Amino acid sequence: MTTSHEGLLAGTRRALLHRIAVAQAEGRAPSLVAAVVRDGKPVWTGARTCVEGHGPDENVQYRIGSITKTFTAVLVLRLRDEGLFDLADPLEKHLPGTGVGEATIAELLAHTAGLAAETPGPWWERSPGSLRPGLTDILGEQPLLHPAGRRFHYSNPGYALLGALIEKLRGAPWEEVLRRELLEPLGLDRTSARPQAPHAGGWAVHPWADVMLPEPAEDLGRMAPAGQLWSTAGDLARFAAFLARGDERVLSKESLLEMRTPAAPVEVADVASGYAYCLGLEIRHHCGHTLVGHTGSLPGFLACLTMSVDDDVAAVVLANCTSGPLPFAVAADLVRIVAEAEPRIPSSWQPLSDVDPAVLELAGQWYWGTYAFALRLTADGLVSLEPLSGNGRRSRFHPNGDGTWTGLGGYYAGETLKAVRRPDGSVSHLDLGSFVFTRQPYDEEAPVPGGVDPEGWRGIG
Structure with a gap:
């Protein structure tokens, strides 16, 4: 199933469909849906499924996993812009008693606070959030593995702490704040903390046999700000347009630029791939294009939102399988196909209206x-x-x-x-x-530090 809109050439649309068809077939995904955004508007959606006559579309919900972190980061930047804290503030100043309060808000956003990657106890993505009712339950007895600020170490509990910070300063649950301050202003009506019909079911596909097993869909509780959300290709396409352009009702273009700026030390293993983490967003390089966005996964689901700001093209890919197609590789290829087949036409040159x-x-x-x-x-x-x-x-x-x-x-x-x-x-x-x-190299009439030799320029001899 594909939905085409005015704006893309037929050859481009077919190339996009071919890419997701290959991804769904070779990745053995029960279903895969994708969307492309150009110039801030959705210009293409497509889907493939193994269920005849029941193809998903841009309105079917999938779980988006860690793309939730980008939503949480936007809320944190909103609070900062209101003057409620500085990103350099230690967490303890605003959310005391966590035991990791020396970490700064910026370090939590950038995964440089030194926190463990996961919670103690049973695998949090496949067990009820009720098993971890408090922050101490998600941090455990040894929450810090590395010195704060020294290295990038991806931490899901770190974003649970940011969600708790939002709740403390707003006096309302994270989910309520998200709905009121981000989802409703942007018109993301099909994004929610719990699944709303129509939605895809999550599946595990056997690695050595073409059979499937349903995955549980747990409420993550305290870990919700790190990966709880369900969304659609259509809503994430609108969210991508917001991340590129900003919306003063939610977050300014300047603050979103700050979110897209690398903020974490790059690991040696990531240098070759060009991977870097920002404030709730990832930067990667693919076929000459710089892409910013986030990937996500939870048992039964894979997701990616990525965009090339220079090309003004974004792509969303959602699949309902625990493993299979590589969502970033597919989304990056969708961006590349559009950017290279139909390169951005620059705006007309305009002179200054006035000049001093x-x-x-x-x-x-x-x-x-x-x-x-x-x-x-x-x-x-x-x-x-x-x-x-x-x-x-x-x-x-x-x-x-x-x-x-x-x-x-x-x-x-x-x-x-x-x-x-x-x-x-x-x-x-x-x-x-x-x-x-200076107007001339080492201009003797200007106060060049160290002075200029009075004999001036000379040749050899």
Whole structure:
């Protein structure tokens, strides 16, 4: 079953269908449903199933496992943006008595708090949440395995703690806060903590025989903020559009950019794959595309939401089997197919509506020592500073309204750029975090640190 929308070419749609058909057949999934988003809108959905005449669609719920963590992280960033805490605050300041209160909120979001990966006791994904009624039950006697902040170690209990933090500060259950502050504003009516018909059943497929076994669907209790949610391809497609663009009713575009920025040390094993963890989101590289999103799994279900912000394409893949198709590989291929078959058409160039002559005067070539850079003014009101050749340090800068700019990314993120003028008003040089940029290499008329040899440039001989 496929549903096509205006916007994708027939050849692209067939390539997408072929990819999920191969994934469902070779992965031996009882069913698999997928969706693609481009320019913030769903443009394709498709599904394959082994049950004739009963194909799932974008409205059938599947369990999404750890994609739930991204929803929880959005709620945490909302609280931060309201000024209720700083991400650098220790947990103990706002949720005392956990026994791991020295870990910061940011470390919990980025899985760098040093917590164990799983809860003690029986496998929490296949046992009732009632077995773990309190935070001590999910943390156990030795909750810390590593020094905080030193390494990335994925921790499901860490997100249970973040859910408890949300409940403490909002005075309401995590599920209620999620519904009121995220799901309802974004119109995610088919996303819920418990399954709502129509929904898929979870299955285990025998590794050596084409037979299946039903998996239990447990209520995770305290662990719900780490993996409880059920959702649909349609709802997750809308959620992906939000993660790329933001919605001021829920979370700003700037805070979502922060969520998409790597925040955890990269393990040696992840360097080759380009994997990095952010604040509730994962970054991976696939066939030349940088993809951000999250995968998820619970017994009986596999899920992935991933997007290429540069290509403005996102994909969702859901399957109802414990193991089988690799959801990230499938979703990444769906993004690649669309991005390469129908590359994004850039917006028309637009000139600035107004320009300050004092800023325009700064445009052009500058030198840091002997390295040549170009400063450009862009139609969005920012300035960029980038090397004329090579892969040197570069950044875009946001105006502060006082003649200075703040770096938005890369080496100069957060650093201040300013033009230093002489008493007569002419520009002497640019100062960027103590680096001096001059109009000529080692300009003798500018205060170059260390001075400039009075004999000037010379040849050999």
